[in-house]
Amino acid sequence: MxxxxxxxxxxxxxxxxxxxxxxxxxxxxxxxxxxxxxxxxxxxxxxxxxxxxxxxxxxxxxxxxxxxxxxxxxxxxxxxxxxxxxxxxxxxxxxxxxxxxxTERMQSALKSIGEADREALAAGAAALLKARIEIDGGRAFGICRECRHFERDAQGPRQHFCRLLKEPLNEGDAANICVEQEAA
Amino acid sequence: MxxxxxxxxxxxxxxxxxxxxxxxxxxxxxxxxxxxxxxxxxxxxxxxxxxxxxxxxxxxxxxxxxxxxxxxxxxxxxxxxxxxxxxxxxxxxxxxxxxxxxTERMQSALKSIGEADREALAAGAAALLKARIEIDGGRAFGICRECRHFERDAQGPRQHFCRLLKEPLNEGDAANICVEQEAA
DNA sequence: CTCCATAAGTAGCGAGTCGATACCATCTGC
DNA sequence: GCAGATGGTATCGACTCGCTACTTATGGAG
The missing domain is CATH 1.10.10.10 (Winged helix-like DNA-binding domain superfamily/Winged helix DNA-binding domain)
Known part of the structure; x- marks a missing residue:
């Protein structure tokens, strides 16, 4: 199969x-x-x-x-x-x-396969996507918080900061994806 | 990520x-x-x-x-x-x-991720695809040889047979995918 | 043996994708 | 302060994709 x-x-x-x-x-x-x-x-x-x-x-x-x-x-x-x-x-x-x-049908299919298969799929897909983006020199669109430009609590508790764009970031921003993101 | x-x-x-x-x-x-x-x-x-x-x-x-x-x-x-x-x-x-x-770039990306990730991806994707096809009542298009209608060596060595279509199958046929395939 | 539901394909329509090229504003580096 | 890069739009042609309508062929029920 x-x-x-x-x-x-x-x-x-x-x-x-x-x-x-x-x-x-x-x-x-x-x-x-x-x-x-x-x-x-x-x-x-x-x-x-x-x-x-x-x-x-x-x-x-x-x-x-x-x-x-x-x-x-x-x-x-x-x-x-x-x-x-x-x-x-x-x-x-x-x-x-x-x-x-x-996406209901796809979601229930995802639910019906075991936790193990779901994890495996996510990990494998993430790895392949990352590898391919690297080959292309493209952008990963990772999560802001996991970026090397991200500075946690730079301006107080939960007041983060982007060193690249020189902009303050709140909790919501930090959880979103970003064009400029580069893995830490 | x-x-x-x-x-x-x-x-x-x-x-x-x-x-x-x-x-x-x-x-x-x-x-x-x-x-x-x-x-x-x-x-x-x-x-x-x-x-x-x-x-x-x-x-x-x-x-x-x-x-x-x-x-x-x-x-x-x-x-x-x-x-x-x-x-x-x-x-x-x-x-x-x-x-x-x-598909060269995708193939090299596939090659560059480890064997483990590749296996995980294949297993996870296969599981999800199977689950989804089951929900839809669709056709899996699995490999002939792995079908419940497949009869190995029915008419001599390497002369297989499809019980559903009542047709002889050679080694090539048996390795191909089929509309009618149902897992054994 | 004929009727008819069903199956396998084709035909044509409309909205939209997609790449390509050309184009217009607006920034930025020197 | 201007040349080149950058962010978007406009338009074109080939094609996808779902849809409805159609044709031809098959096979089952009476």
């Missing part, structure tokens, strides 16, 4: 997930964009970061965001510091939508 | 693989179709089986196959027994193409 090449199974799983996504009313990329926006810290909620995360081209991401904005799931606003960059924010409708993302 | 939900990483890996596929000259589905045709036994090389494997709709698969046929990678022929079904075969050009499928 175990295929010699894990990628065949990964592709197949992703295909099934994509099918679920379609059924739930949006295209797969649109769901991924919504999920990214929900998990990314404020520095990373931009078209550029999303582009890096998805590994797509700027044009495609721009289109996708236009669609999501028209549908009322995402709001754009200008950045004060750099007027080229666009800030993205999930609307309430977008958050509601995310709660109905149609 | 390890995400609480493995599906996020699986989706991301699949997205990277899809990007590779694009770069290599065909669309992701087209590569998957080619790979399927290379691995499927003769009973399973039909549009219908491919549809079940991909989890897509008949229409989409029909289009994909038309594209591949126009490009000269796949040949269609009529089935004598059931004149509704179309038999699919990879052409030599199709096989050549498969050898240049652009």
């Amino acid at each position: 175990t295929d010699p090449n894990p990628m065949a199974m990964i592709d197949r799983l992703a295909r099934i997930a994509a099918h679920d996504a379609h059924t739930a009313g949006l295209k797969p990329v649109q769901w991924e964009a919504l999920r990214f926006l929900a998990r990314a810290n404020r520095f990373s909620r931009t078209p550029g970061a999303l582009t890096a995360y998805l590994g797509a081209t700027k044009g495609t991401v721009s289109q996708t965001l236009m669609t999501l904005e028209r549908a009322g799931y995402v709001e754009k606003s200008a950045d004060d510091a750099d007027r080229r960059t666009v800030r993205l924010e999930l609307t309430d409708a977008g958050k509601d939508m995310l709660a109905r993302d149609g | 390890t995400d609480p939900n493995p599906m996020a990483m699986i989706d991301r890996l699949a997205r990277i693989a899809a990007h590779d596929a694009h770069t290599a000259g065909l669309k992701p589905v087209q590569w998957e179709a080619l790979r399927f045709l290379a691995r499927a036994n003769r009973f399973s090389r039909t549009p219908g089986a491919l549809t079940a494997y991909l989890g897509a709709t008949k229409g989409t698969v029909s289009q994909t196959l038309m594209t591949l046929e126009r490009a000269g990678y796949v040949e269609k022929s009529a089935d004598d027994a059931d004149r509704r079904t179309v038999r699919l075969e990879l052409t030599d050009a199709g096989k050549d193409m498969l050898a240049r499928d652009g």
Whole structure:
């Protein structure tokens, strides 16, 4: 049963997930964009970061965001510091939508396999993803708190700090993923 | 680093693989179709089986196959027994193409993670895929040899037999995947 | 033996992906 | 203070993907 090449199974799983996504009313990329926006810290909620995360081209991401904005799931606003960059924010409708993302079947499948298999899958996938990102010289989008630029309690209890962006970070920021993240 | 939900990483890996596929000259589905045709036994090389494997709709698969046929990678022929079904075969050009499928980077990433992670990933992915297919009542597309309809050496040494389709099977058939496969 | 439900495929539509190219603003380094 | 890099958008063409509608073939029930 175990295929010699894990990628065949990964592709197949992703295909099934994509099918679920379609059924739930949006295209797969649109769901991924919504999920990214929900998990990314404020520095990373931009078209550029999303582009890096998805590994797509700027044009495609721009289109996708236009669609999501028209549908009322995402709001754009200008950045004060750099007027080229666009800030993205999930609307309430977008958050509601995310709660109905149609992943129930996959979640129950995940629940039904044992803790051991689930752990193994997560560890293996993490390792492969990390290795591949390293080969590409891409960005890992790891958790802010685990970054080498992260300075815990720099400005008081739970007042952390990003040495790279020179910005204060609260607990929420620290738990989110970030474009700039580099493993400690 | 390890995400609480493995599906996020699986989706991301699949997205990277899809990007590779694009770069290599065909669309992701087209590569998957080619790979399927290379691995499927003769009973399973039909549009219908491919549809079940991909989890897509008949229409989409029909289009994909038309594209591949126009490009000269796949040949269609009529089935004598059931004149509704179309038999699919990879052409030599199709096989050549498969050898240049652009998975090198992913393969080296796979190689660079340890044997342990690779095993873990394969085992976990297999378990999840199996669980999900069970929930959906779908088809596993397992290896012929591991099927409950498979009868080893039924008609002499290495002359196996499929009790479901009532057809003889050679060693090659037995190693391929099959639409009808059900775990022993 | 005929009727008809079912199965295998195809045809065409609409929304959207995706890569590519071209383009416009705005920053930043020298 | 200007050249080049950076962040986004616009548009195009080929294709995916779900959908509905259709055709042809099969096989079971009366």
